[in-house]
Amino acid sequence: MTEHATLGDFDVSAAWHVAGPYPFLARLRREAPVFRSAQLGAYVLTRYADVRAAYGDPRRFSSKGSLTISRSLTQETRDKLGEHGSFLSSFVANVDPPDHTRLRGSVSRAFTPRAVAALEQEFRRLNEDLLDRLAPCGAADFVTEIGHEPSVKLTARFIGVPEEDEAFVQAHVKDWFQLFLSPQPPQRQLELAASFLDYLAYVDRLVAERAARPRDDFTSLMTSLIGAELTHREVVELISTILLGGNDTVPNQLGNTVLRLLREGRWPVPEPLLAGASEECMRIDGASLGSFRYATDDVVLHGVTIPAGSLVLLSTDSAGHDESVFPEPERFLIDRPNAADHLVFGYGIHFCVGAALGRLQLRTALEVLGRRLPGLRLVPGQEIAYRRSLVGRGLTGLLVKW
Ligand code: HEM
Known part of the structure; x- marks a missing residue:
């Protein structure tokens, strides 16, 4: 293990950890490219080349169990959850080949270019x-009143959640997200577990309904594969997590993007620059900070041994700011030629299956918002705050007027 007493460490309880870690990450890239973080309980890779290589080497950097921190659940919560205590254990981002290959093949059927393009009009x-x-109204909180609704509704339509159930699903997804992906005190775990079981019962009903009367939606397509390619449990986990992808990452990325464009005085973005501007915003203010993996073997990198079994954070946030790939990384260049080389959607076999849909939503939202609210600006004097998270960057609020 390497000790870098002078470098400091990630501090997951502090705002800078998500809001502005760049001087710290730059030092890690320079001085400790394989950094042992006591706070995270993980080794952290920060150089672009290393992050990409680790994503590209699933044999040595395994995804199995890397997404869930459900090991922090109490025994009482586990008992309550029963067989569902290891929820997400068969989710596509949380498994290795050969299971991954099979699951990815099934889920990709729903994300064909044609299917994604068909969602553009709906999203607009x-x-x-x-x-x-x-x-x-002339003013709003961008995060709660503008950024979320269209993505959440689009994802619900894509999955096949009826409009009248959207609010129910939305509330319960938030609960299970908290239960499995962030540490909670014991009493809160039990409340969240109860909500989660209600949610599972709902998804079970939806699957049964679509099995009986298929429609043109994700749930029907996946349900039709039960028995042949997928198990019932895999389908339930897929539906749950796609809801998460749509409900959270895209709105977070949109909020970060709008804040950046307003601060840089680049609002509204002219149509020909929309695609490039979205990529540069993802590079510099990515909604995803990185992915966890487990080393399957001792891995020696830059003279440091990462022991087999260690948790490793691939910091895509740092990779997007690596000066050897993106010159002057802290400068926002709306037409940076290689901005799209960022790793915010991951890389390799787990590369985000929703990337095309995420990109489409970002561009479309910027286009519509720019046209309808060309005078959009920040309300002065507000404090900009981010949700505390290990792997995601999203604003808690953003007051705007027009
Ligand atoms: C800006 C928005 C988004 C960001 C930043 C993002 C980020 C990511 C990242 C970093 C991964 C790789 C995880 C890993 O390797 O461990 C991933 C995978 C995945 N994403 Fe996204 N995502 C976004 C939007 C979406 C959307 C809209 C959907 C679906 C509707 C989605 C569904 C998925 C799925 C199913 C996987 C797992 C793929 C696999 O393991 O093969 N994502 N995403």
Whole structure:
């Protein structure tokens, strides 16, 4: 293990950990490219080349169990959850080949270029509807009132959640996300576990309904594969986690993006620059900070041995700011030629299956918002705060007016 007493460490309880870790990450890239973080209980890779190579080497950097911290659940919570205590253990991002290859093949069927393109009009309409209601107000919290709704609704339609159930699903997804992905005190765990079991019962009903009467949605497509390619449990986990992908990452990325563009004085973004601007915003203010892996073997890198079994954080946030790939990384360049080389969607076999859909939503939202609210600006004097998270960057609020 390497000790770098002078470097400091990630501090997951501090705002800078998510909001502005860049001077710290730059020092790690320079002085400790394989950093042992006592706070995270993980080794951290920060150089672009190393992060990419580790994503590209699933044999030595395993995804199995890397997504869940459910090991922090109390025995009482586990008993309550029963067989569901290891929820997500068969989710596509949480397994290695050969299971991964099979699951990825099934889920990819729903994300064909045609299927994704077909969602563009729907997403545009959801944004226009929202603005029809909000535009006369002249001010809003971008995060809670603008950024989330269209993505959440689009994901619900994609999955096949009826409109009247959207609010229920939304509330329960939040609960299970907290239960499995962030440490909670024992009493809270039990409340969240109860909510999670209600949610599972709901998804079970949805699967049964679609099995009986298929429609043109993700749930019907995945349900039709039960027995042939997928198990019932795998389908339930897939549905749950796709909801998470749509409910959280895209809105977080949109919030980060709008904040960046307003601060840089680049609002509204002209149509020809939209795609490049989105990539540069993902590079510099990514909604995903990185992915965890387990070393399957002793891995020696830059003279440091990462012992077999260690947790490793691949810091895509740092990779996006690596000066050897992105010159002057802290500068926002709306037409940076290689901005799209960022690793915010991961890389390799687990590369985000929703990346095309995420990109489409970002570009479309920026286009509609720019046209409908060209005078968008930040409310002065507000404190910009991020949710505390190990792997995601999202604002708690963003006051805007127009
Ligand atoms: C800006 C938005 C998004 C970001 C930043 C993002 C980020 C990521 C990252 C970093 C991974 C790789 C995880 C790993 O290697 O451990 C991933 C995988 C995945 N993402 Fe996304 N994502 C976004 C949007 C979406 C959307 C919209 C969906 C679905 C509707 C989605 C579904 C998935 C799935 C199913 C995987 C697992 C793929 C696999 O393991 O093969 N994501 N995402």
